[in-house]
Amino acid sequence: MRSKSRVLPVAGITSAQPQPHPIVHEDRRVAFVFDAPQATSVKVFVRGDATDISKEPIDLVKGENGQWAVTVGPVRPGFHYYNMVVDGASCVDGQAEVCWGWGRVMNALEVPDPDYGFYLPRDVPHGEVRLHYYHSAITGALRRAIVYTPPGYDQGRKRYPVLYLQHGAGESERGWTWHGKANFILDSLIADGKCAPMIMVNDQGYAAEGGMKAFGTEEQGSNVFPRVFVEELVPDVDAHYRTLADRDHRAVAGLSMGAGQAMQIGLTHLDMFAGIAAMSGGLRRFDAQTSYEGAFRDPAALNARLRLLWFGAGQEEGAAQRKAELEGTLGKLGVNYVWYDCIGAHDWNTWRKHLLDLAPRLFRD
């Protein structure tokens, strides 16, 4: 289990500091360690389709000191969810970074990517990530959006365009900054002059009438979420931030469940949004006449109205098939859209790259 490779400092998710577990080596092997002197079995369960390691829980081996350990890999670069399994029970390791996905608190593994380091914080001006609380009359609950303001926001009087960017099912408003590192991606794009300085808003993608319940499903979420979004969130953001409060400077995007929400909200509110992006989702059960309240009935009119319609997927989550489906539906109708695919599965490594492609295409004046 000993390694001569250098241990990499990996920035934490909820803090700027790394946690002691797991140990990530320069050669992308990862050492999981866990104290459980009395347990008879300790495993690590790395989730997702693109781990390059076992999709089943992996046994750790008990050492003489009662500390269990296993070194696996090389592990595919990027972000991976995992949890520990102690005598059959799913547990979170308190000495590792935590995040929120799969409908619960999970551990997070970040393996630096030599080819795609664009999401790591660089020594450039940093925007702020703000926890923005607002009361929803529709749900009767306190809600929290995460709002990124670009570097220099507080030092000037400039107004900015807004990208509304939503998470997927089983995740939360924390995902795009905790897991996606969207703030650092935008910091670097802005510093390099590759995208317009913009505000980014990540709201909770769930909203139920009559008070907040536990995180729900897409069906529950679709209940009143679009109303909360359009009637409460957007006006609240326009009231509290220096936005360019018109459709040309407002885009709505999301991943997976959020892709469906972005399509539904954007295409039925073209008076509010001129940019729509669907990452790893959207356009299910498409009908040119009836879907999205008939938004695709007049493709020429839609083309004239939308400044950007963007679709993306990871190559390991059926990107080729999605691309063909789009060509067979929207393409055939003559709808203008941008397609982007990249190496990656249905995970945050894909979505980080999606944002890297999407952001520079938005708000080009």
Add this chain to the structure above:
Amino acid sequence: MRSKSRVLPVAGITSAQPQPHPIVHEDRRVAFVFDAPQATSVKVFVRGDATDISKEPIDLVKGENGQWAVTVGPVRPGFHYYNMVVDGASCVDGQAEVCWGWGRVMNALEVPDPDYGFYLPRDVPHGEVRLHYYHSAITGALRRAIVYTPPGYDQGRKRYPVLYLQHGAGESERGWTWHGKANFILDSLIADGKCAPMIMVNDQGYAAEGGMKAFGTEEQGSNVFPRVFVEELVPDVDAHYRTLADRDHRAVAGLSMGAGQAMQIGLTHLDMFAGIAAMSGGLRRFDAQTSYEGAFRDPAALNARLRLLWFGAGQEEGAAQRKAELEGTLGKLGVNYVWYDCIGAHDWNTWRKHLLDLAPRLFRD
């Protein structure tokens, strides 16, 4: 294990939504549940001195469905750290709220307090909690401070006083908002006209030269933290926020380890701070001639210089003794100071009350 009492919705720490575990009843009994069909022992370990329940791990009982459960209490109102123990191994429950204390990720239990609900979010204007990133030349690392801006900050051009408020050992910059709910406490005080609208800054209380290491001890922290604080953090905050950048509008406070830091930083930089507050700490190994670079050598001059010197403690962590010590040292010297004690131990329930007493005393023009 069944209860007829109403289940309370308890706002989450890292989100606005509650997690499913544990179940908190109106009569303050708390049901812990945990899935572990193959485990032979599951316990819950509630930490701290003021739980009103066992200080040792408490056994859960296995049900027929493989779910373990125990109902305890009534549990003392307020915030409690805890973790699960599965066959002897410390684990975090992924279906409960998480927080960062005791040098690691822990679970959090919040039992609503009928007498002290001042820390819960009310339907008043909310300030923002901002993650503010900055590069430290002294440590060579990216650092993150949490900055509270009061309601209306973005809508006006007003400048605000700043309270620097530090966490204790084994905790982090997240503590005052994740555990302490300082943002909601200030929201309500400001809405009620009980304290001046102010900016609050919580920095990481650890800083080591030559790059960031894992969270350290007070000794490690005292290494370069005061320099980072005075030479980097305060100028950065004054550059990025609309502060009233003079000593009359700047206070430094902290709890436990942070109390020591506040005393050390404040008393040796009276040109920068006119308010100093030490919660559950400070004034160790006091010598009137040499401590704090001789700040107490001339009590009359110090009284004329300081607008507020505040000490507080919980009655269950030796408040009476601390109070007597202060009377025997500073009191005897004729130093003006405020003393405040309250029901509570060395925990967040005490420190929430401390902030409630402290904030209204600051920045009275």
